[in-house]
Amino acid sequence: MNNVLVYCELSEKNEIADISLELCTKGRQLASQLGCKLQAAVIGNAVKKAGESLYPYGVDEVFLADDSRLSPYRTLPHFDVLSRLIEDQQPQIVLFGASSVGRDLAPRIASYLRCGLTADCTSLEIGSHQDVKNNKTYDNILLQMRPAFGGNIIATIVCPETRPQMATVREGVMKKEVFDNNHKGTIIPLTVSESLDKADKAVEILSREIEEQKIDIKGAQIIVAGGYGMGCKENFALLHEFAHLIGGSVGATRAAVDAGFCEGERQIGQTGVTVRPKLYIACGISGAVQHRAGMEQSAKIISINTDPEAPINAIADYTIIGDVMTVIPKFMACYKKNLK
């Protein structure tokens, strides 16, 4: 049987990273639909506990590669272990996080296996595909949706002929959910030491600096986000003031980050973080599809924009037509008054 395999990343604490748990949740759905097993590859050092922690997410088989040379992550040692595992197991689907690790490893694996890889998928489904030209139908294949071309289109990508079908997904795009607390899987240890000797030598990590995460907007209940329409870095100060008043965090679009208005950690969207706050206030944001991909699941959306036709307004619950620099102070005054 060809199964669904998730490549699991490890956090700095040597636990399974959130993105990988999200992928296991998705992988479980896909495997159940296909009637196959969900497998996970956990590659690192002293990772047995991490491997076992995957069972509640519906993982049936955990392939464990345990070796000091496998942590921290380096391309070639992980490539060596994972490419062998995939050749041996022949999964039909392999999922990776669209992180600095997954986006480093997955393309190299896809190149080696000469299979297709779709980056930054926002949705994965099982479905069928008809190849009109060759009059062939493919059932139960992976339909991979992703925004493309600067986000102006959503493309559905399929890999009808090659296996495995591989995709990367950004953190926060899929939901992490326990499948069954009593679900039991098995650990399958992999023998790695010999093959690693060669792969170990090419790149050496001299030092690592992991910053305490100062900015984390992922868990924020309220987000005040600014776009290019904020005009300048100084105007972002008003967003901070506003967010502070209502107990929220400041987010931004890629355009605002690229323009240097605020830190990259605040970027929301396809190439930033995905958020689902209870309130999202979009300030001077036109609403490119990549940005919307990262926030459209917010419970309530307010758009403040001078342009009544801004695309973001179409998904907003409230649209305030006006300049953010005048609307926000007015709104803050009203809010303070109503709190009393």
Next chain:
Amino acid sequence: MSFKIVVLAKQVPDTHNVGADAMNADGTVNRAALPTVFNPEDLKALEMALRVKDRMNDATVTVVTMGPPRAAEIIKDAMSRGADDGFVLSDARFAGADTLATSYALSQAIRQLGEIDLIFGGRQAIDGDTAQVGPQVAEKLEIAQITYAEELLSVDEKSITIRRRLERGTEVVKASLPVLVTVTSAGDDCRFPNAHRLLRQAKDEVRMINADSIDADLDRLGLKGSPTKVKRIENVVLAHKESMVLQPTEEALNELSATLISEHIL
């Protein structure tokens, strides 16, 4: 023996400046209506390559791109900024390539150049944002890779030391050569074109290379060599939800804030 550096570059539609005529009625992309630019991260990669060249004796930088003949513009641009040479892989048989077929064509072209010490490229191109071609070229050439590079720390004939970006920090890695390096937007901005260089190469034709001259298996090129197929393209049409449009009057904002507070949203 000279030190050989290759830069992978792409001419891309300027997706930050997409106009109303960017899409055809049938949902396909109207490339003709889009202005093109030197992919921004590839310019950062070029700068890193030029800095290596600055530090080495007798180093050459060759820029390689794949695309329509018009992509020669970025080769000329790169040469006016300091690259020594460059060429365009241009052939109808390359058309429709996904990242796998693209990386195969690029790697075959690089093989024709003999022994290479360093390859640089942008982390990703703004028209696809996949970040796949770099690592795939490295695999095809069976060399190591350093992705997400943001700063060149040191380089010599045998090795390179790079600071690379992780989600929550940075990592300094040292790799033996040859190695392929992909550079993020945090890399240094590329130096400006030099007027003297511009004039000198104004009349030169950029070399065009076709599929016959890279010793390629034709089945692995273009659409034929691409495992990923586009099943469907949807123009993004926003689903309108019931939206309340407010003018920013005192009264309207007052009511909105009161509603949000009463609904426990604020």
